[in-house]
Amino acid sequence: MIVALQKYTSKIIEEQKKLRLANYKALQAQINPHFLYNTLDTIAWDIRLNDNKRALSILMAFTQFFRTSLRKGEDMVTLGQEFEHVTSYLQIQEHRYGEIMEYRTKYNPELKDNMLPKMILQPLVENSIYHGIKKKDELGYVIIYTKCYNEYYEIVVYDNGGGMSKTRLQQINESLIxxxxxxxxxxxxxxxxxxxxxxxxxxxxxxxxxYSEENRYTKVVVRLPYSTQEEGIAKSDKVTGCR
Structure with missing residues (x-):
């Protein structure tokens, strides 16, 4: 009976693991590259205006962005790769909104080999631009950086845009909890x-x-474990950090 119970428990655990993986794949598949049209339209207008140098620059950033997005079908990337990807996205957006936005990205090089889900920063930056920077009447900026702690590290996406109300902020954080x-x-x-x-x-x-204050700023803190991995999506015992 004990052996049978152990087998049954192991089967349930394995099924739950498969379900989590299926949910993960489904969530990842929801990525919406809706800025594709706007980017191509921007390139087209640069060509019409004979600004070939600018068109080439944004096209190169666009190519790099999708090269990272489609990287061998991988679900996980290193932090270094994720920062390359979001930087390409910011370069594209700077071509479109250069008059109202600036950006800076910086991460601790000791974190570059840590693994994380692919394309988690780009949607956060997209929100910073469309729901933050575009609401300002003056130059806005997006800053992405890392912070290290004993058991985990954080990636911070900060913008000095329109912010959000206390009610909205509470709703978002409660929905995540x-x-x-x-x-x-x-x-x-x-x-x-x-x-x-x-x-x-x-x-x-x-x-x-x-974290946010209306008409002042919004800050998104992404907490992640120190981890490297070679196979699957299970966290490895080996950690890489700046502790």
Missing amino acids: KRSPLKTESSGYGVYNIDERIKILFGFDYGLTF
Whole structure:
């Protein structure tokens, strides 16, 4: 009976693992490259205006962005690769919104080989631009950087845009804690998606937390474990950090 119970328990655990992986794949598939049209339109207008140098520059950034997005079908990337990807995205957006935005990205080089889900930063930066910077009447900026702690590290996405109300801020953070997406979330690939992918991979101690003041700033903190991995999506015992 004990042996049978152990086998049954192992079967349930394995089925739960497969379900988590299936959920992860489904969430990742919700990525919405809706800025594709706008980017191609920008390139087309540069060509019409005979600004071939600018068109080539944005096209190269666009190519790099999709090269990273489609990297061998991988679900996980290194932090260094993720920063390359989001930097390409920011270069593209700077061509479109250069008059109203600037950006800076910096990460601790000791973190570059840590593994994380692919394309978690780009949607956060997209929110910073469309829901933050574009609401300002003056130059805005997006800053992405890392912070190290004993048992985990953080990636911070900061913008000095329009911010959000206390009510909205509370709604977002509560939805992440309860793992229940907001009904008002219009994006097919929203913050809930990113947070859920991280929790599926690493556990409930990790994910997103929002900080904001209306008309001042919004800061998204992404908490992640120190981890390297060679196979699958299970966290390795080996850690790489700046502790």
